[in-house]
Amino acid sequence: MSSPISSALPSLPVPDDQAIAGRPAPVCERHGVAKDAIAAAPNRAQLWICPKCADEDRSRATRLAHFDHDQKTRAAEQQRKQADLERRIGAACIPERYRDYTFDTFPNTDERAVVVLQRMRTYANRWYEAKKRGVSVLLLGDVGTGKTGIACATANQIVRMDHQTALFITAYGAVRHMRDTWGRKGKTEREALDDLLLPDLLILEEVGANVGSDAEMTALFEVLNGRYAARKPTFVLSNLPLDDFRDAAGSPRPGLQTFLGQRVIDRFRDDGSFVVSLDWPSLRGARK
Ligand SMILES: Nc1ncnc2c1ncn2[C@@H]1O[C@H](COP(=O)(O)OP(=O)(O)O)[C@@H](O)[C@H]1O
Ligand SMILES: [Mg+2]
Ligand SMILES: [Zn+2]
Known part of the structure; x- marks a missing residue:
């Protein structure tokens, strides 16, 4: 005789290998029928997830x-x-108008310009070598020939290389940067000099103009000598010819060699350093 309680309960289907309450055994499309899953959780076949x-x-x-x-x-x-x-x-303080200049945007396709551009392009492409040797460049040419544009195109390429730093500053600006510390508290002259010695590449614009007193000239030499001693590449840009000359009025004028001295100029023929002459008419106002 069955007990009244057990007969009141519906009989539970016994799980077997094939089906649970008429549902097919769980099957994974990829891994097939999983018998162990039914054994582990027979009532939860619907929630079964293939292990x-x-x-x-x-x-x-x-x-x-x-x-x-x-x-x-x-x-x-x-x-x-x-x-x-x-x-x-x-x-790098590249002036706004020169910030996008490259070797490819240079407007002059004159063959002398092609040679100069190729030389500077090679310099930029082999920057790490130039940096290691401390290769400096003297860029000479009349106003508007493209000294600043070529120097900035070079610097623009170099500062885009990992960790490389450059600084563009006029000779006058460099001197003023140091002079501003004279007799003042705050930044020392040494720190001001370091600002000019630290960049991997220094572009000194307008050398030969606007430097006045002996003390100011000395400050300029400290920059040039300091960088030379530290084997740091420097571009010196100047409108002056190397040799002394006569201006339009016929008055004798010192050339860059007289201005900076033979010793400094000679360094631009040292260690692979070189002089580039931009020997063509002004490009200002010229159309590409
Ligand atoms: N890399 C360059 N890309 C485009 N234009 C340039 C480039 N270099 C120079 N120029 C053009 O030539 C003009 C004169 O160049 P700039 O470098 O200012 O001469 P410089 O410094 O010799 O006086 C510029 O105003 C600009 O129009
Ligand atoms: Mg210039
Ligand atoms: Zn599976």
């Missing part, structure tokens, strides 16, 4: 997390690099 698929999902999730992390790291690195590049571009 092999679950393993795969877990490792996929781990891979995704790693990927995501790598992406974020890469993005952060990219952002840091970009910020560093922008900082170095800003610190």
